[in-house]
Amino acid sequence: MAARIIIERLEFYGRCGVTEEERRKPQLIAVDLELDAAVEPAGLSDRLDDTIDYARVADRVVALGASRTCQLLETLAEQLVDMLFAEFPVTHLRMWIRKLHAPLAMVAGSVGVRFERTRSAPPPTQPMPLPFLVEQLGRIPKGHILDVAAGRGRNTLYLLSQGSQVEAIDRDAEALAELGAAAKVRHLSGLTTRVLDLEADPDRPPSLGQACYDAVIVSYYLHRPLFPSLIDALKPNGMLIYETFTIDNYFRHRHPRRWEFCLAPNELLRLTSPLRVLHYDEGEHDGGQGSGPSYTVRLVAQKAGPETT
Structure with a gap:
């Protein structure tokens, strides 16, 4: 009807x-x-x-x-x-x-x-953003945001739809090209993309800039040497939103394929110790990718702002 x-x-x-x-x-x-x-x-x-x-x-x-x-x-x-x-x-x-x-x-x-x-045809399948990102949207500034290891950009597309300017970086040029095409189809402005291999030199991660971004988003990606660059890239009062697998997911589901790609209990707190933690939890969560719940750690942390006198 x-x-x-x-x-x-x-x-x-x-x-x-x-x-x-x-x-x-x-x-x-x-x-x-x-x-x-x-x-x-x-x-x-x-x-x-x-x-x-x-x-x-x-x-x-x-x-x-x-x-x-x-x-x-x-x-x-x-x-x-x-x-x-x-x-x-x-x-x-x-x-x-x-x-x-x-x-x-x-x-x-x-x-x-x-x-x-x-509507002439069923709408194209819309990639679902990370549920944790949607939950924390009210804390994220609508300024210049960096999406790290963005892939085809499910989080980037969501943030663009909310009015943010987003730079998406990934080593997969084809995935970024698909992201650009998807943003164009949806008439979303404010996107820039950059092909960048974050692990090209395992001992010297690339600089992501100094105090360039109002927020940095990382989902289901882990390269431990990159954390100082993530923190440096934040503006004063900038937000880091991070979610990835914990070691519990490896033991229970054998995913990811190597345990080194998972964080130990409280490890994310140590890696982001210069930041002020606004939200932190470890446990079973829905990643919004249709694969069911997984064991992840979720963090929202803020870089210190200028000192007040």
Whole structure:
């Protein structure tokens, strides 16, 4: 049974305009939505899970719209459409997006565009970000973030969708090329990639820069000599978010294939001792990769900021 969700005059301030001056000052933008979805009749169950949560739709439209800078309303609209199809069970939508106070002396009302879109095919499989990263999102600055050993970028894509600027590094050039293509398809901006073998010289890990990043993300990768470089790369007050396997996973599941790729109890605390620990736990966790729970250690730690007088 098809359901139609209607949201009228959802307003936010966005940066959209052909001229640089228009984009510099946020303008009030309004969006009207009609969303068709193939869902069960929620009136029979009285459960929010059985329909589209219009409050969540509104939050995501405002968050995305307020974080983007573009020249055309059409560009912003297409980004909103991609998000709605990717994150909600929408089969067809109608949108009216407009500037409420157009910078044109002869226009007393709004200017905008109306259009309809139909999901023409099932959405591509979206890589799920690390659940721990999603849990800790509120602690992560939306500045310049480094994703270490990013691979095809499940964490990078998620952080880009949240409005961050992300640099993804990995030794696999093909994986980074796929990441770049995926970001382009999703109309996600703010991505840079760098091919870098972090273990080319086991005794001298590469520098990742000095005080360059607001946050550094590492998931399921371990190279112990790299930790000083990770810490150096953080800006004052920058955050390190880290999760990888513990030795318990090796003994219980024989994964990874070598025990050296696993951390001993409390070892991550020793390796990150210059940082202030905000969260730390070891145990069985869901890694969000469809392989079931595994034994990992999870850390959020912060670099010291400038001394106050």
